[in-house]
Amino acid sequence: MLYGYNLAVVNSPAEYIKAFYNQTMVARTGTGLDDKKLTLFYSVTVSVFAIGGMAGSLMVGILVTRFGRKGTLVRITCLVFIAGAFMGFSRTFGSPEMIIVGRFITGVHSGISLSVVPMYLGEIAPKNLRGFLGLVPSIFICLGVFIAQILGLHELLGKEEHWPLFLSLVVIPTMFQLMLLPWFPESPRYLLIEKRNVHATITALKWYRSKVNIQAEIEEMQEEQRSMSSDQTVSVIGLLKDRSVRWQVITIVVVNIGMQLSGIDAIWFYTNTIFENAGIPVPQIQYTTVGTGAIEVIAGCVGCFTIERLGRRPLMIGGFTFMGICCAGITLSLMFQSHYISVACVVGIIAGFCIGPAGVPFLITAELFKQSHRPAAYTVAGCLNWLSNFTIGFVFPFLQMSAGAYCYLVFFGVCMAVAVYVFFIVPETKNKTFVEISQMFAARNGMLEEESSELGIAKNLKLAKTNGYGAVDLEYEVIEK
Secondary structure, eight states: OHHHHHHHTTTTTHHHHHHHHHHHHHHHHSSOOOHHHHHHHHHHHHHHHHHHHHHHHHHHHHHHHHHOHHHHHHHTHHHHHHHHHHHHTTTTTTOHHHHHHHHHHHHHHHHHHHHHHHHHHHHHSOTTTHHHHHHHHHHHHHHHHHHHHHHTSTTTTOSGGGHHHHHHTTHHHHHHHHHHGGGSOOOHHIIIIITOOHHHHHHHHHHHSTTSOOHHHHHHHHHHHHHOSOSSOOOHHHHHHOGGGHHHHHHHHHHHHHHHHTTHHHHHHHHHHHHHHTTOOHHHHHHHHHHHHHHHHHHHHHHHHHHHHHOHHHHHHHHHHHHHHHHHHHHHHHHTTOHHHHHHHHHHHHHHHHHTTTTHHHHHHHHTSOTTTHHHHHHHHHHHHHHHHHHHHHHHHHHHHHHGGGGHHHHHHHHHHHHHHHHHHOOOOTTOOHHHHHHHHHHHHTOHHHHHHHHHSOOOOEEEOSTTTOEEEOOOOOOOO
16 A cells, blocks of 8 residues: 555655755755756656655565565564655655655555565465455555545645655554564464464464365475475576476566556646646546556456456457557557547546556465566565656657557557467466465476476375364375386
8 A cells, every 4th residue: 555655655756755855955055956857856756756666666575585475574663664764754854855755665565565465465366366355455556546645635635844754654554564564373274384383374264264174275285385396486587497397487578578568657747747748627627546556456346356257368459459459549649639538548547457467466476486487576566666657757748749549559559468478378376275276377387297207206294183173193105106
């Protein structure tokens, strides 16, 4: 939710923040900033969030291996309090640099959270609810944007005197997280496969599955553990060199880059301009923007509650295809000066994105990899996501100047290309275990014989059933091919 909030929080008070920057420079040097320098200063304030996000995503593998999934999320809450203090007291100390530093720190926090939260939810969820829980973060991202849009209204915190408070409100939900999250157990998969703590694993699973027989789930984790060629967590370099996960890596590269290069960031950035061109009165545009935020939340809920019925592939293929059609529609509407069609296409792109492409890439990043490869996969996916986010924000204004209305055809091509890739390459992962998903890719990776060999002779840690939960009974078993 904080990621979504920080994406949108700088839109409403933009002019007030620029005025603060100018006033500070006048007080320091006696002269103000010209328009170009002021725009550059503010652009750095906005884009440094993405730079912090990329830096945070590079830390994910090290943090989740050392501290666990929940442990990482608890520890990084301190970043939000530091960032909130920097941004909240920036006007008091007359320091624009404090806003930029605060934005960078919130970016680091978001970069870590965007990878660790889906990883944690994917590992604690039973396979029949993994899709549902995997899309919950995308709903909260949309909810964070929506909350920032509402609070940014002039009647609430959209006044000049309130912008430091508006930026620093991130500390409030973080306080609730810090009070509640430490009481939740760590990921059972992390405890068993990486820490080999059987007792803690059983305790955690009993907590998460209070009235369900956990024996089958523990056996599935053990099967995944046996199928791993090494107990060590794979590095990013090791992941890229491992040909047994070649197509999984290509898949997360395609869907994560496609998610950002689909044009959604450009649409969000230029929504106000498109609405203004459509003839909507300027004072009413802020309420129209809040309406698009509500559509985001509704579309996210639709995707969340239908993914276990429809599967991952239909939401990805349908979402990207619909976005591509709407991008082409924007080009046609701008060519023929049909502004109301352009508004409808903007709403369509936002809805199409939130139904599937907003959340499914984070989910399948967890599903396509085993425990040993998952942290490195999230590091790669997160880094590409933030790098693409920064790139589209930097390149789009120049693309729009050079290509005009035709610039949206680039997004049309990206969306359709990703939809075609998912249609032909990515299998359906609904209700599949992590080992089953790995075996689905084995033939494509040319690793079918190696997979069988790894499962041929292995150490097997068996749990004898006791009242449906299992007492620990260590055995070694040779499994014939």
